[in-house]
Amino acid sequence: MARRRLGTSTLAILRALADGHRYGFDIMDVTGLPGGTVYPALAKLESDRLVSSSWEDPEVAHEEKRPPRRYYVLSAAGDERLRTELAWLAGTLADTAGARS
Amino acid sequence: MQTPDHQARPPLGLAARAAFAWVGLVRLVAPRDARARWVAEWRAEVWYRAQQGRSLRPILATLPHAVSLRRQRWSPDSMFQDLRYALRQIRQTPGLSALVIATMALGIGANSLVYSVLSSTVLKPLPFEDADRIVYLWRQHPTNSWWMTPQMEDVQRWRETIDSLERIATISGHTFTVNGLAEPLRVNGGLVSHEIFPLLGVDPLQGRTFAPDEATTDPNVVIVSHRFWQTHLGGADDVLGTTVHLDDIPRTVIGVMPASFRMQSPFAMAQLWTPLDESTSLRGINAVGLMAEGASLEQVNAALDGLSRGEGEVEPAPDAWLTRARRPADFLSGSYASMVWALQGAVGLVLLIATVNVVNLLLARGSARQQEMAVRSAIGGSAFRLARQSLTETLMLTAAGGAAGWLLAVGGIALLDVLRPQELNELATLRLDDTVAVATAVVTVLAGLLAGALPALQGSRDNLQARMAALSGRASEGRGRRRARSALVVVEVALSTILVVTAGLLVGSFMHLQQVDPGFESDGLLTMRVSISAGAYADADATEQFWEEVRTAVQAAVGPRASAITLSAGVPPQMGVEFGRPEREDGVEVNASSEITAASWVDSEYFDTLGLSWVTGSTWSTDGVSSGDDEAAEIPVVIDQAFAEQVWPGQDALGERVKFGGDSWRRVVGIVDKVKAFGLMTQDGQRQIYYPLSTRDTFRELMITLRSDGDPLDLVEPVRQAIWSVESDAPITELQTMNERLADTIALPRFNAMLMASLAAVALGLALVGVYGLLSYSVARRTHELGVRMALGAGRPAMLMLVGKTSAALIGIGLVFGVAGSAAATRLLTNLLHGVTPGDPAAYTVAALALLLVGVVATWLPAARATRVDPAVALRDD
Numbered sequence: 001m002a003r004r005r006l007g008t009s010t011l012a013i014l015r016a017l018a019d020g021h022r023y024g025f026d027i028m029d030v031t032g033l034p035g036g037t038v039y040p041a042l043a044k045l046e047s048d049r050l051v052s053s054s055w056e057d058p059e060v061a062h063e064e065k066r067p068p069r070r071y072y073v074l075s076a077a078g079d080e081r082l083r084t085e086l087a088w089l090a091g092t093l094a095d096t097a098g099a100r101s
Numbered sequence: 102m103q104t105p106d107h108q109a110r111p112p113l114g115l116a117a118r119a120a121f122a123w124v125g126l127v128r129l130v131a132p133r134d135a136r137a138r139w140v141a142e143w144r145a146e147v148w149y150r151a152q153q154g155r156s157l158r159p160i161l162a163t164l165p166h167a168v169s170l171r172r173q174r175w176s177p178d179s180m181f182q183d184l185r186y187a188l189r190q191i192r193q194t195p196g197l198s199a200l201v202i203a204t205m206a207l208g209i210g211a212n213s214l215v216y217s218v219l220s221s222t223v224l225k226p227l228p229f230e231d232a233d234r235i236v237y238l239w240r241q242h243p244t245n246s247w248w249m250t251p252q253m254e255d256v257q258r259w260r261e262t263i264d265s266l267e268r269i270a271t272i273s274g275h276t277f278t279v280n281g282l283a284e285p286l287r288v289n290g291g292l293v294s295h296e297i298f299p300l301l302g303v304d305p306l307q308g309r310t311f312a313p314d315e316a317t318t319d320p321n322v323v324i325v326s327h328r329f330w331q332t333h334l335g336g337a338d339d340v341l342g343t344t345v346h347l348d349d350i351p352r353t354v355i356g357v358m359p360a361s362f363r364m365q366s367p368f369a370m371a372q373l374w375t376p377l378d379e380s381t382s383l384r385g386i387n388a389v390g391l392m393a394e395g396a397s398l399e400q401v402n403a404a405l406d407g408l409s410r411g412e413g414e415v416e417p418a419p420d421a422w423l424t425r426a427r428r429p430a431d432f433l434s435g436s437y438a439s440m441v442w443a444l445q446g447a448v449g450l451v452l453l454i455a456t457v458n459v460v461n462l463l464l465a466r467g468s469a470r471q472q473e474m475a476v477r478s479a480i481g482g483s484a485f486r487l488a489r490q491s492l493t494e495t496l497m498l499t500a501a502g503g504a505a506g507w508l509l510a511v512g513g514i515a516l517l518d519v520l521r522p523q524e525l526n527e528l529a530t531l532r533l534d535d536t537v538a539v540a541t542a543v544v545t546v547l548a549g550l551l552a553g554a555l556p557a558l559q560g561s562r563d564n565l566q567a568r569m570a571a572l573s574g575r576a577s578e579g580r581g582r583r584r585a586r587s588a589l590v591v592v593e594v595a596l597s598t599i600l601v602v603t604a605g606l607l608v609g610s611f612m613h614l615q616q617v618d619p620g621f622e623s624d625g626l627l628t629m630r631v632s633i634s635a636g637a638y639a640d641a642d643a644t645e646q647f648w649e650e651v652r653t654a655v656q657a658a659v660g661p662r663a664s665a666i667t668l669s670a671g672v673p674p675q676m677g678v679e680f681g682r683p684e685r686e687d688g689v690e691v692n693a694s695s696e697i698t699a700a701s702w703v704d705s706e707y708f709d710t711l712g713l714s715w716v717t718g719s720t721w722s723t724d725g726v727s728s729g730d731d732e733a734a735e736i737p738v739v740i741d742q743a744f745a746e747q748v749w750p751g752q753d754a755l756g757e758r759v760k761f762g763g764d765s766w767r768r769v770v771g772i773v774d775k776v777k778a779f780g781l782m783t784q785d786g787q788r789q790i791y792y793p794l795s796t797r798d799t800f801r802e803l804m805i806t807l808r809s810d811g812d813p814l815d816l817v818e819p820v821r822q823a824i825w826s827v828e829s830d831a832p833i834t835e836l837q838t839m840n841e842r843l844a845d846t847i848a849l850p851r852f853n854a855m856l857m858a859s860l861a862a863v864a865l866g867l868a869l870v871g872v873y874g875l876l877s878y879s880v881a882r883r884t885h886e887l888g889v890r891m892a893l894g895a896g897r898p899a900m901l902m903l904v905g906k907t908s909a910a911l912i913g914i915g916l917v918f919g920v921a922g923s924a925a926a927t928r929l930l931t932n933l934l935h936g937v938t939p940g941d942p943a944a945y946t947v948a949a950l951a952l953l954l955v956g957v958v959a960t961w962l963p964a965a966r967a968t969r970v971d972p973a974v975a976l977r978d979d
Contacts, residue, residue: 023146024146024162025146025149025150025159028159028162034159034162035159035160035161035162035163035165035166036161036162036164036165036166037165038162039162039163039165039166039169040165040166040168040169043166043169043170043173044169044173047173047176061145064152065152066145066148066149066152067141067144067145067148068145069142069145069146069149070138070141070142070145
């Protein structure tokens with residue numbers, strides 16, 4: 001059975017993570033997606049093991065006098081999946097462009 | 102995963118506080134096991150953004166985030182994973198899984214079977230589309246509240262005036278003599294008006310139903326049942342148009358009803374239907390009505406009340422017959438409905454016991470799997486997920502049990518058809534229909550949830566200490582789990598006690614009935630019913646001559662093998678009935694509790710043949726017996742002691758005169774002992790009266806009773822041949838010994854007792870498995886402790902006592918609760934019991950002994966195992 005393609009929002013989030021953005025709100029700012037899309041997507045990606053999450057270094061939080069935040073990183077499987085999806089997307093776009101011309 | 106702890110931080114503004122409050126509210130949406138982390142994550146974000154001075158509006162994302170986490174718990178992927186995991190676990194423990202499935206199959210199957218009986222005969226007795234619109238129309242006597250069937254004039258009037266009744270059909274029950282077959286037969290049937298089949302909404306399988314005027318234009322037609330068509334007409338495809346001889350009248354078959362068609366009692370066994378000519382005023386007409394769409398029973402009864410009132414009257418006249426429309430279910434005998442409800446309660450208890458057993462088995466399995474659970478918890482399995490996986494496994498096992506139980510119910514219906522008493526016509530066409538299927542599915546799911554809930558909760562809540570112990574290989578059953586299992590076994594014992602007490606009462610009741618004295622010498626009597634058709638014997642003289650010839654032929658055929666022969670219109674337990682309070686000649690009012698007198702027309706040899714004891718007087722002589730038609734005539738009668746005591750208390754009734762309503766006087770010429778006129782369950786005060794056979798003009802059927810010095814069944818063939826030598830077309834039915842006839846009258850109590858005893862045996866078996874399981878597991882887990890005790894010098898008796906004490910405590914406490922529960926539950930059985938009370942000590946004693954025996958048997962093996970523990974091995978395993 002063919003694996004289901006990831007949606008564009010999810011791809012955007014993965015891309016943001018690949019670019020080093022780690023916090024949910026930062027990803028919202030970069031992608032322009034609302035929190036109601038980003039956080040559920042992050043939860044799903046984490047459950048699918050494409051993304052992992054951790055608490056930031058408590059020392060850093062202590063310095064800034066605030067509680068440690070939760071951050072998200074792309075896992076190896078997530079990185080691979082992002083590459084595959086982007087490659088497929090690029091190929092599909094090229095085919096479509098070729099067909100139109 | 103550890104959540105970060107807080108520390109002293111600079112105060113935040115109002116917006117941040119509002120955001121925190123919002124997080125505090127929405128956290129309730131997040132799954133419980135993820136809640137702590139979720140709250141910490143969002144609070145940290147609020148802090149960060151508030152410190153940075155950035156907008157807190159994105160905090161609204163908390164709600165969709167929490168919802169998405171909750172939805173993940175129920176994603177198709179995760180549920181499919183659970184199913185796969187459950188299947189794997191089931192395959193790894195085949196023995197336990199088979200035991201759980203078999204236990205559930207027994208409980209669910211029994212429930213499905215009894216529910217099919219309840220559904221099709223008590224809750225929904227008519228298998229017709231508009232069954233809830235069908236009513237029976239009866240008249241109620243103005244003074245004594247009897248229910249009587251209506252007269253044809255009533256029916257005509259109702260048809261013309263009551264709009265809330267869409268149509269009314271009439272039925273008159275009739276037993277047809279079917280001639281022209283290998284042997285003449287008597288078959289139940291009815292004369293019916295043409296509306297009956299459209300009213301019931303049933304189309305024939307073949308042919309057609311009656312046309313509106315067929316009763317007058319072409320009455321010699323018949324509609325047959327599917328069973329009659331298959332059994333007696335060869336199931337021929339070209340049956341329509343063939344001729345069947347009923348009561349010597351050739352009738353053309355015009356229709357065959359479907360196999361599923363049946364009417365309700367008293368017409369449940371009807372197999373033949375002929376058109377009823379309503380212009381002949383027949384007594385004993387039953388009227389069946391179909392309420393109009395949207396009409397209620399109250400509306401119909403209000404309209405009927407209006408007809409009972411005189412013009413301008415507000416209330417009916419005191420002597421007016423009232424008419425009532427009643428639901429068919431009202432006419433089921435109270436004791437039958439009580440029996441079915443009692444059975445449903447009993448199988449419900451059996452299912453509960455089975456479920457408790459399964460819970461215990463699963464808890465034991467849970468203990469054995471602690472290590473596995475600890476590992477899964479350690480690598481991230483949430484408590485919710487562990488619990489759901491455990492419940493999924495239980496539901497799969499229960500579903501398999503439900504499917505197997507359905508198959509058991511199918512087999513049970515076939516068995517019930519073989520074992521049921523003839524009286525239970527209602528069970529003749531049981532079916533496992535959609536209603537039963539839905540009920541089975543619901544019961545299966547509920548049983549699965551009940552059985553799986555506790556093990557699932559226990560498995561997910563085992564504390565950190567237990568998990569650590571499990572990981573290090575030193576798992577032991579927690580105290581909570583042990584107590585839960587013990588409590589469940591106590592519940593099992595208590596429920597089993599209730600069932601055993603119930604069965605004991607019903608068996609005791611049946612045994613009492615078996616000892617009841619019928620009031621005459623029932624041994625050695627052979628009885629049979631002989632019928633003749635009106636066509637062959639048109640007048641009274643021909644009929645009288647026929648019976649005399651039969652008597653002579655039978656006497657000649659049996660010779661000295663029969664010491665006595667009698668002909669009568671009825672013998673116990675099928676006596677006729679005289680309605681009305683007896684009236685004394687001196688006008689003194691009779692204080693009788695019942696308006697019913699058992700009555701029969703008998704010849705003068707009747708009393709000696711049956712071995713009835715004379716109290717005083719004797720039978721009538723053949724002279725001086727005149728017909729009751731003459732105003733001045735009186736009829737010599739014999740009465741029983743109950744009649745004498747009720748009508749002439751403290752007086753000598755011999756020679757007294759009595760009558761019923763406007764009939765002629767009866768003079769008492771003899772008084773006999775009381776007999777059980779309507780069977781062994783006849784109430785003691787049932788009075789009886791016997792009339793000379795010759796005072797009735799024509800008997801189309803009579804009972805012949807012979808007293809044999811040997812086995813009465815040896816007389817069957819010579820008697821049949823003798824009767825057929827006089828009339829070859831005379832059906833001979835109900836050929837059985839008197840003892841068989843009397844035994845049939847207690848067939849229902851026998852059936853009850855048998856079913857309840859079976860259920861009690863199943864319950865005891867389940868309780869045995871439950872107690873054994875618990876003790877066995879307990880001994881296995883205490884091997885180390887037992888080894889230490891034996892090493893310190895404890896002998897075999899001490900080991901046996903150790904195990905025995907546990908068993909005795911479980912059984913003892915269970916019995917106490919069970920006895921209390923029985924005292925409450927058995928009060929509901931009162932109208933099913935004869936000669937025993939709900940508090941009968943014998944039943945409770947039997948239950949206590951049975952459960953003690955269960956305890957002994959269940960303890961035996963575990964106790965023996967405990968005494969065989971090798972201290973050296975047990976201590977080395979430490």
